[in-house]
Amino acid sequence: MKGSTPRWQLHFFLVLLALAFFGQISCFNPHPISGRKHFVRLVNNLRNGQLLVKCGSETPDDLLGEHLLGTNEEYEFGFRMNIYRTKFYRCDMSYSNYHNRFEAFTATKHFLEKCGGVHCIWRAQEDGISLYNIKHDQWSLMYRWEIQRI
Numbered sequence: 208m209k210g211s212t213p214r215w216q217l218h219f220f221l222v223l224l225a226l227a228f229f230g231q232i233s234c235f236n237p238h239p240i241s242g243r244k245h246f247v248r249l250v251n252n253l254r255n256g257q258l259l260v261k262c263g264s265e266t267p268d269d270l271l272g273e274h275l276l277g278t279n280e281e282y283e284f285g286f287r288m289n290i291y292r293t294k295f296y297r298c299d300m301s302y303s304n305y306h307n308r309f310e311a312f313t314a315t316k317h318f319l320e321k322c323g324g325v326h327c328i329w330r331a332q333e334d335g336i337s338l339y340n341i342k343h344d345q346w347s348l349m350y351r352w353e354i355q356r357i
Contacts, residue, residue, distance in 0.1 A: 251276040305352035
C-alpha cells in the first residue's frame with residue numbers, strides 16, 4: 208500500500224521508544240529527568256524535642272506549610288521534575304533555639320548522587336542535619352545547627 212508505514216517499522220520504533228524511556232527509569236539514576244517522581248523525607252531523630260519543618264520551592268503553589276514532628280516522626284513530600292529540570296526545594300528546620308535553612312532538593316546530577324537516587328532522606332539530630340545516601344547505605348552530616356537570634 209502506497210504511503211503507509213510497514214508494520215515492522217512501527218513495532219521497531221515502539222520498541223526503541225520503550226527502551227529509551229524505561230532505560231532511564233531507575234531509583235539510582237543520578238540524572239534529573241523531567242516527569243520523574245522525586246521524594247524528600249525529613250526525619251526527627253532528636254532525643255528530646257519537637258522539630259518544626261517548613262519547606263517550599265520557587266512558586267507559591269509549592270509552599271508546603273509547617274509541620275511539627277515529634278521524636279522519630281517524619282514528613283515526606285513528592286513531586287515531579289519540571290520540564291526545564293530546575294526544580295528545587297528549601298527547608299527550614301528548627302528546634303529549641305537552633306535552626307538551619309538548607310536546600311533539601313536540587314535538580315542536579317551532583318545532588319542526586321549525594322542522595323543515591325530519587326528519594327532524598329534528611330535526618331535532624333543534636334549535632335546537625337544529615338543526608339542519607341541510599342546507594343551506599345551511609346549518612347553524611349551536611350549542616351550544623353545555627354543559634355537562632357531573637
